[in-house]
Amino acid sequence: xxxxxxxxxxxxxxxxxxxxxxxADPTPDFPLRVHLISARFGADQVREYRSLQGQMRGGPxxxxxxxxxxxxxxxxxxxxxxxxxxxxFDCATPFVENRQPQDFYQARWKKQDExxxxxxxxxxSDHDDVCELKLAMKPHPFSDAExxxxxNNSPIPRTELWEDxxxxxxxxxxxxxxxxxxxxxxxxxxxxRTEGYGTANLVGDxxxxxxxxxxxxxxxxxxTQADESFQGHWVKPGxxxxxxxxxxxxxxxxxxxxxxxxxxxxxxxxxxTAETPAGRPVLVRP
Numbered sequence: 240x241x242x243x244x245x246x247x248x249x250x251x252x253x254x255x256x257x258x259x260x261x262x263a264d265p266t267p268d269f270p271l272r273v274h275l276i277s278a279r280f281g282a283d284q285v286r287e288y289r290s291l292q293g294q295m296r297g298g299p300x301x302x303x304x305x306x307x308x309x310x311x312x313x314x315x316x317x318x319x320x321x322x323x324x325x326x327x328f329d330c331a332t333p334f335v336e337n338r339q340p341q342d343f344y345q346a347r348w349k350k351q352d353e354x355x356x357x358x359x360x361x362x363x364s365d366h367d368d369v370c371e372l373k374l375a376m377k378p379h380p381f382s383d384a385e386x387x388x389x390x391n392n393s394p395i396p397r398t399e400l401w402e403d404x405x406x407x408x409x410x411x412x413x414x415x416x417x418x419x420x421x422x423x424x425x426x427x428x429x430x431x432r433t434e435g436y437g438t439a440n441l442v443g444d445x446x447x448x449x450x451x452x453x454x455x456x457x458x459x460x461x462x463t464q465a466d467e468s469f470q471g472h473w474v475k476p477g478x479x480x481x482x483x484x485x486x487x488x489x490x491x492x493x494x495x496x497x498x499x500x501x502x503x504x505x506x507x508x509x510x511x512t513a514e515t516p517a518g519r520p521v522l523v524r525p
Contacts, residue, residue, distance in 0.1 A: 258280070259360055261357075262344075262345060262360040268347060273343060273355070274340075275334075275337050278310060280309065281310060307331055308329070308333040309328065309329045312326055313325050315381055322378070325375045326488075327373045330370035332361075356371050375406045378409075385463065403488075404459055404460045407467055407483070407484070408469075412483060418442045419441060421438075421439045436450070438506050448501070451497040451500075481495070481496045
């Protein structure tokens, strides 16, 4: 505990570097074009690490300064076959979202459909930086309406432990026939588990709203596209629902059990939703 407090106190004294912007000069080594719709980042934080032995026994991990910036967001891969993606990152320098429709970052694949590097430039300088993004690809690009729901670029608080949030696993799994469209989410990272709550809709022939909360090894993001959902199955009908999660930048699949309370009718899909710096869902104007 004393070590954790000392780390937090030390990190609280660190300054935050201004974010980079897209490098405008064409660079042949970065042939891809990506338009980043949102970019949330936090400054030099602590990350929780778990030893293999500790994780197997279910015990707590330990805290260590990352020396980097971390964050997440959404974007579109441009070109002949455009596709949307969610992303997460840990890099030495943060970056801004693309602030004009025609703006983009030059990029190149590190691992097809899982990781790519973007080329950035420091404001007021000819110095360039590179950041690797971990991706979870979408079947189609974000529409303008969907993009408007994601343009929340407020900082991530310095005080919370950081672990990349996960997204919906989209490969069909017949053992998980329930489909859940998550509308809002709030999460808090702890020393061993992540706690969260929010609202969602069961989709299908008989749509129904629900409230949920959870305590799982990993947090997750809202569904960022209108036709996207989490796959689940009932552990206890109407009360406990297990959903499939995918780690961003990986094909690793995780599971999280939600405690739920069903509503009489589905929630209306919020036209513009996002998260506050503390993770609380609010309405945001584009």
